[in-house]
Amino acid sequence: MRILFADDHDLLRDVLKAYLEVDEELTVELASTVDEALVKIAHEGPFDLVLLDYQIPGMDGLLGLRRIVAAQEPRPVLLITGVATEGTATAALRSGAVAVLSKTMSVEKLKIAIVSVINGSFVPPYPGSAGQAGGAHAPTLTPRQEQVLRCICSGLSNKQIARELKLTEATVKMHVKMIFAKLSVNSRTQAILISKSFNLL
């Protein structure tokens, strides 16, 4: 499945691309402006999904969104935003976005949302809607797991972490495994990137 992720925030862009592409089925193309995204769509045909940042250069209110929606027709455009009010969210939906997501939501949920939308089985949860529906909360780590993650994010090896926390390497490996599961990653490098970009620590 081909996804176009349009965001000018380099770090998030790269890390999200890396994260999503762990799934071999997903291909993520990147754009950092509305115009760049439009060029990509024009040249390479509509994507299976466009993930569009609300705070991207060229957005111009919701005009940029409408232009991309038009180019994508009838394929879906997902708007993602850091700070969204009820008003802008509904306006975006009226402008053709199939859903408005918050950057505070967890990566797993974002991925689920993306796949759901592509598969056509999606109920749009957007920030500002009733309660916390579909919203934020990052994966909860136990205190120990948090310590271990902190060590991982300092570049320590399992052996070093074991010494640092006075544990067996076996124990450390077990914690690492659990952390990976919660973050939905499969390498310590990705764990670092995810925990930094969603600042879990």
Next chain:
Amino acid sequence: MRILFADDHDLLRDVLKAYLEVDEELTVELASTVDEALVKIAHEGPFDLVLLDYQIPGMDGLLGLRRIVAAQEPRPVLLITGVATEGTATAALRSGAVAVLSKTMSVEKLKIAIVSVINGSFVPPYPGSAGQAGGAHAPTLTPRQEQVLRCICSGLSNKQIARELKLTEATVKMHVKMIFAKLSVNSRTQAILISKSFNLL
């Protein structure tokens, strides 16, 4: 060798500690304020070296430096700063710092400086002095190495990088090895941290 690194910038503190402690001979203790540093020195005796950030809480001009120099006597105190003028540098030296280093200098050089100072074989190069003496420049990566590092920093495995850049995994591994050598690290996690904190990309 016991080193006290006093800096309130968490990221740099942790990554530098991790980096230096790769060398098994070095033990790095941390403090985030001048007072915390003084307490550590008082309780645990003078360190082989104190690495002191100029922009640390409690510094109060150069008073904090003088207090730490006094506590450390006769062991060395190294001042490290992001933005230093000729004036503050010489003032710091007069206040008892054995040298003033710039945060723009490379990690390797910093480590060399630290070890040199402890071994007593150090000629203080401080920012603002003639030309670029002892100063900044980060390790120079070849274009290819830069590409590979970028991939590493996206959390990709060697195999994924090979696919991405259309290379053999063997070639990627070779590039990775070279990058590690230039950054003076020995794992991709550390490479990420170093290249991010010294934003090499």
Next chain:
DNA sequence: CGGATACCTATCCAGAAGGATATATGACTA
């Protein structure tokens, strides 16, 4: 009490990462 959680340890295994060496080609240049 019984169950749920967090925590610690152990062993096995496949595969990835890291380190060392060797070889080869094109490009730039002293």
Next chain:
DNA sequence: TAGTCATATATCCTTCTGGATAGGTATCCG
């Protein structure tokens, strides 16, 4: 032209990672 540099590939070997499974203890709570 000879030398250097970046690039690319290969092989060998060791260590570390990541994943699976299977135990064990302590604590908290209904």
